[in-house]
Each structure stands twice: as structure tokens, then as C-alpha cells.
Amino acid sequence: SQQGEEDPQALSIQEGENATMNCSYKTSINNLQWYRQNSGRGLVHLILIRSNEREKHSGRLRVTLDTSKKSSSLLITASRAADTASYFCATDAGFQKLVFGTGTRLLVSP
């Protein structure tokens, strides 16, 4: 399977703590994207990092990319209960389609 893998599968933290999720993939990529999915809803795009970038920030989100290790991480700082969701990485190898990871379920408790 070409699907990427994410770890941990589930993460439970308290409000105010940081949450880190990791994504590994198998092929060369043009870019890697992170998406969020609230329960029972569609996915929402969060951030995109290109293959020639190593780190990118957007608000409380920080994404890193290590193409030599074929891995990426998503850090959510100062988490809030509203951050509770599943988070997916997706890789774009330039073939007009994305390959999604298996997802991390994040639970942020008040």
C-alpha cells in the first residue's frame, strides 16, 4: 500500500499542552499537506509544506518536513478543546492525487 502512516494513532492531552503528530511516507513527493477532520465531517486543509521547505508555521501550527527520512511532524501549540479532531497527512507526488495517512485522533480535555 502507498498509504502513509501516522503516529500516534491516538493522543490525549490537557488544554494548554502541545500536541505533536508524526507522519511517514514512502515515495518522493512534491509537497505534504495536513488536514483536520471533525467527527462525522469532511476534511479541512490546514497547511502545505513543499519538498524544498523544512519548516512552516501557521498560527499555532508548526510543520516540519525531512525528505531524507520521508517524515513530517505537525505541532499544535497551546492546544484547546476545539482542537479535538482527527489529523491526517497527505502526500502529493504530482500525479493529480493525494495519498492520505492513517490519521491521528487528538483529544484535548478542558
Next chain:
Amino acid sequence: SQTIHQWPATLVQPVGSPLSLECTVEGTSNPNLYWYRQAAGRGLQLLFYSVGIGQISSEVPQNLSASRPQDRQFILSSKKLLLSDSGFYLCAWSAVRTSGPSSYNEQFFGPGTRLTVL
């Protein structure tokens, strides 16, 4: 602005019955269109994608089919549903980008259809 619609939102169907799920996009032209299936608590499995009217690429052989009769309409069908077809079906669109290192393919998802086959 662009919007994407899916219907129905939920569907309960008996085994062996036909299926038709519809997805439409507004506010953009010539989008790439995608159908995904998501099993409970799992990741997304790409079923079909289309880069133009009448152009369908199948990712996973199964008893489902897809059609794109109009530029912004994508339909997922089955002649006879199986129990294993149950799941959450998501439609997505992206703007067409050129290939290569500068390309990117940010996708925008619909609200999904929850299908239960009994």
C-alpha cells in the same frame, strides 16, 4: 467562493440494492474531482478521480463505478451493494495545477455521505 455539495447526507440500503451518490461543485471550472471512502476510525481510501468530463481513473477494483456527466458533477454508483460497501463517502475537488515540483493539489472536501448497507 467555491462550495461543494454531497447528497444524501445519510443512506441506509439493503444488500443487493443499487446506489447513486451525487457530488456537485459551484464557483469553479474544470476542477479535479475525487471520491474517497473512509471506514469507521480509519484513513481515506481513494476510489476514483477525474481530471475532466468523461475521464475517470479507478484506484481500487470493486463493485463501484463513477461518472462525470458534467464539468462540476461527480456521481458514485453501484448496481448491487455489498455489506462491505458501508462507510463514509467523501467527495473532494481541487484546482488543476501543472505537474512538477511547483505543483500543488490542495483538496476541498464535501460534508460526506454516511452509507449503511444492511
